[in-house]
Amino acid sequence: MGDNIIRHLVALAATIICLLSFYAGYIAGPRGxxxxxxxxxxxYGGIYKLVNK
Structure with a gap:
């Protein structure tokens, strides 16, 4: 795999983790x-730049 694909996969994994936490926050209520x-x-932006280095 190319480096660019790996960077996107790592950033996507971090985004999926955040989306799961979003779901947990959604369950927590309208203000959470x-x-x-x-x-x-x-x-996503931070992980992509971090992996880019």
Missing amino acids: WWWAAFSALII
Whole structure:
């Protein structure tokens, strides 16, 4: 596999983890979802840049 594909797979795995935490936040109630939604976007970008180095 190419490096670019591996970077995307790692970032996708982190995003899936965040989406699962989003689901947990959604179950927590209407005021508990936002932290997981914003963290999903931030973590995807952060992990992709981290793996890019």
